[in-house]
Amino acid sequence: MTNYLEFEKPLAEIEGKAEELRALARSNKEMDVEKEASQLDKKAETLLKDLYKGLSAWQKCQVARHPDRPHCKDYIEQLFTEYTPLAGDRNFADDHAIMGGLARFNDRPVIVIGQEKGHDTKTRIERNFGMARPEGYRKTIRLMDLADRFGLPVVSLVDTPGAYPGKGAEERGQSEAIARTTEKSLALKVPVVSVIIGEGGSGGAVAFATANRVAMLEHSIYSVISPEGCASILWKDAEKMREAADALRLTAQDLLKLGVIDRIIGEPTGGAQRDGKAAVEAVGKAIEAMLKELARKKPEALVRDRRQKFLDMGTKGLAA
Incomplete structure (x- = not known):
């Protein structure tokens, strides 16, 4: 069953009528409706x-959050071989919102890490809707080490509305864990590539996208805050999310320009x-x-270029 978004209602009607005709033809073999x-x-x-x-921009937010989009688990299963997951932060617990481990990509050993939202009610609850707790970020640091x-x-692979904002997460040092993950990403002497496959929300996404190369799927989003959160702060009205989405410049097209x-x-x-x-x-091709672009760079150059990338961030769009 297709899950249609709000702006896809006209499409749902047409595809629904075509399916109704075919259902009638299945129940009455004498009917010929294929042409219609x-x-x-x-x-x-x-x-x-x-x-x-x-x-x-708001419609892209809806597409980026679509429940039927491929999630981190799908990419790992289809693009990587010999995936060996590693669990736990060796301090508190294992965070199921974060998937990560050793794997092979095109027969080359790599570390793959990502946020997994889950596909149904049970797995979404298990994965905490892709919102990592401090132990998830500390597990990420362990993998990066x-x-x-x-x-x-x-x-x-980035797909999260943001880090989990619960009381327990704050008590265990959520902001510190995110900051240390970002710090670790900046210091890695190996190539780091990141793909935003759905939502890239807040510092929870930046910690995973502190990379030498960052790519985004065409209809994914990447922002410091969700449109609803931004609207609640600026206009005291979450219903202003459409205006907030435009102002945030969170689309892949805007972010490439910047x-x-x-x-x-x-x-x-x-x-x-x-x-x-x-x-x-x-x-997979991206x-x-x-990785091919970064293959010949020396460790010192990888660190220097990654840091400079973030220092220069945004100046390209401002200069234009």
Whole structure:
């Protein structure tokens, strides 16, 4: 069953009518409705292209949060082989919102880390909707230490509304854990590449996207705060999220202009949720290209360039 977004309602009606016709034909073998159904399919295909040709910032937020988009687990299963997960921060607990471990990418050993939201009610609760606690960030630091020790590139997959804001997380040092993860990312002497596959929310995302190369899927978002949170602070009204989304410049297209990210990965027509396999393959090609760009850089150059990248962030767009 297709999950339609708010702005996709006209599309839902057309595709629904085509399905109704085919259902009638299945129940009555004498009916020939394929011609009418095919016409509706063509109309739906044209409408889908038109809808996704000019998405607003808020509509991109909706697409980035779509429950059917491929998540971290899907990318790891399809792009990496010999994945060996590592659990726990050796201090408090294991955070299931963070997946990570040793793996092979195109037969090359790497460390892969990412936030996993889950696909249904049970797994979303288990994964805490992709919102990491302090132990998740400390597990990430542990994985990054392994990468540095053995000279393994780090691949991170970002998909989180932000770090978990609960009382227990704050008591265990949430902000300190995020800051130390970012500090560790900046100091790694191995190539670090990051892909924002859905939501990139707040410092919880920055800690994973402190990389030499950062890519975003075409309809993903990356921002210091969610549009709803921004609207609540600036206008005291969460319903102003559309205006906030425009003001935040959180789309991949805006962030490429600002120099915050390095490349945009195209999505299938209708978003990654309509063709997950194609989206995963596109991300795989981007990761391969980014790792190739960094392959010949010396450790000192990797650290220097990564730090300079963040010092220069935003100046490109301001100068223009």
